[in-house]
Amino acid sequence: MANSAVKSVFAPGLFKSRVAIVTGGGTGIGQAISRELAHLGCSVVIASRKADRLAAAAEKLAVDCREGARVHHTVCNIRQEADVQRLVSETLDKFGRLDFLVNNGGGQFVCPASDMKLKGWNAVIETNLTGTFLCIREAHRQWMKRNGGSIVNIVMDAYKGWPMFAHSAAARSAVENLSKTLAVEWASDRIRINCVAPGIIYSETAVANYGEQGREVFLRSKARVPARRFGHVEEISAAVAFLCSPAAGYVTGQTLYVDGAVSLYRTQFFDVPEFEPAEGWYWEESSKAKL
Numbered sequence: 001m002a003n004s005a006v007k008s009v010f011a012p013g014l015f016k017s018r019v020a021i022v023t024g025g026g027t028g029i030g031q032a033i034s035r036e037l038a039h040l041g042c043s044v045v046i047a048s049r050k051a052d053r054l055a056a057a058a059e060k061l062a063v064d065c066r067e068g069a070r071v072h073h074t075v076c077n078i079r080q081e082a083d084v085q086r087l088v089s090e091t092l093d094k095f096g097r098l099d100f101l102v103n104n105g106g107g108q109f110v111c112p113a114s115d116m117k118l119k120g121w122n123a124v125i126e127t128n129l130t131g132t133f134l135c136i137r138e139a140h141r142q143w144m145k146r147n148g149g150s151i152v153n154i155v156m157d158a159y160k161g162w163p164m165f166a167h168s169a170a171a172r173s174a175v176e177n178l179s180k181t182l183a184v185e186w187a188s189d190r191i192r193i194n195c196v197a198p199g200i201i202y203s204e205t206a207v208a209n210y211g212e213q214g215r216e217v218f219l220r221s222k223a224r225v226p227a228r229r230f231g232h233v234e235e236i237s238a239a240v241a242f243l244c245s246p247a248a249g250y251v252t253g254q255t256l257y258v259d260g261a262v263s264l265y266r267t268q269f270f271d272v273p274e275f276e277p278a279e280g281w282y283w284e285e286s287s288k289a290k291l
């Protein structure tokens with residue numbers, strides 16, 4: 001057996017004979033999730049837009065597979081309904097079942113809300129909300145309605161809002177609400193659906209997405225994380241493995257924050273600029289704030 005770097009805290013063979021789709025499974029967080037699932041015996045289909053990244057990741061993943069797990073990669077833009085329909089049918093043709101759907105593919109760009117073009121807003125909403133919905137709907141229609149399953153959506157730490165990320169924060173909060181709705185609507189189909197909200201997780205592709213300035217802003221933001229460090233992709237994959245596992249059999253409709261408490265502290269990146277505040281509402285001069 002070839003050497004794999006994967007170390008999981010979960011029991012070997014936990015997901016033997018199971019099958020998962022991981023969107024965005026070729027890079028960063030999605031790759032770690034795929035590797036851990038494969039190492040636990042789960043066959044994995046990784047899907048995203050860029051064929052070269054997928055092929056390279058699939059080669060790496062082959063080394064991580066245990067207990068008869070296999071890896072398949074396929075190009076899929078989750079914004080395209082036909083692509084998503086094919087992703088699910090191809091998975092079923094290849095592996096005959098679908099136990100886990102991990103909606104990890106997504107992203108955004110940094111932009112003040114007021115400057116955002118409709119095309120850019122739509123690109124991010126269609127990727128993070130509509131794309132996630134299409135994958136969920138198709139998994140349900142083609143398999144999970146009759147066979148049950150577990151769905152995990154990777155969202156964002158949007159609890160306090162995200163200046164400069166209005167599009168993505170709105171989309172991710174919508175996915176959280178969609179997950180609550182479907183946890184109830186599909187409980188009788190034996191489907192569990194949860195979200196994982198990563199804090200600031202280091203990966204080369206995540207940092208590169210924001211260019212040179214991004215590296216700088218990432219570094220500055222460390223001081224705003226109570227844990228005083230960035231998260232690792234492995235810390236997200238462990239959370240996903242837990243939510244897919246029988247140990248989470250009674251967990252559904254929830255969001256697990258894996259964020260070193262950053263969501264409870266200050267905004268991650270952008271401060272409110274200095275400005276002349278409003279007068280506020282008071283009846284008498286004596287009650288006006290003097291400090």
Ligand SMILES: CCCCCCCCCCC/C=C/C(=O)SCCNC(=O)CCNC(=O)[C@H](O)C(C)(C)COP(=O)(O)OP(=O)(O)OC[C@H]1O[C@@H](n2cnc3c(N)ncnc32)[C@H](O)[C@@H]1OP(=O)(O)O
Pocket residue numbers: 106107108109110111117119120121123124127199200201205206207209210213214217218269
């Ligand atoms: C000042 C620097 C601050 C740095 C801050 C660092 C923040 C760190 C955040 C830490 C938390 C991490 C969160 C993460 O999610 S990391 C994951 C990163 N990975 C990705 O985001 C995945 C890749 N991203 C994308 O694929 C795209 O962002 C997108 C989701 C939009 C995909 O869209 P598509 O490929 O269709 O997009 P296009 O490039 O064709 O653009 C479509 C229109 O979108 C508008 N747009 C795109 N980029 C920008 C931009 N940089 N600024 C403003 N507007 C943008 C634009 O209207 C595009 O159309 P046009 O070009 O025709 O106008």
Ligand SMILES: NC(=O)C1=CN([C@@H]2O[C@H](COP(=O)(O)OP(=O)(O)OC[C@H]3O[C@@H](n4cnc5c(N)ncnc54)[C@H](OP(=O)(O)O)[C@@H]3O)[C@@H](O)[C@H]2O)C=CC1
Pocket residue numbers: 023024025026027028029030047048049050051053076077078079104105106107108127131154155156157197198199200201202203205206209
């Ligand atoms: N890193 C972090 O700190 C945080 C990350 N997240 C979220 O976690 C997820 C993974 O991010 P991370 O690994 O860090 O960054 P990456 O940029 O490495 O991952 C984004 C993945 O999404 C895929 N993707 C993007 N658009 C589409 C699409 N239209 N169809 C299919 N796949 C798509 C990309 O593949 P391709 O380009 O080949 O399509 C890529 O594999 C993302 O949703 C991200 O927003 C959330 C909070 C914090």
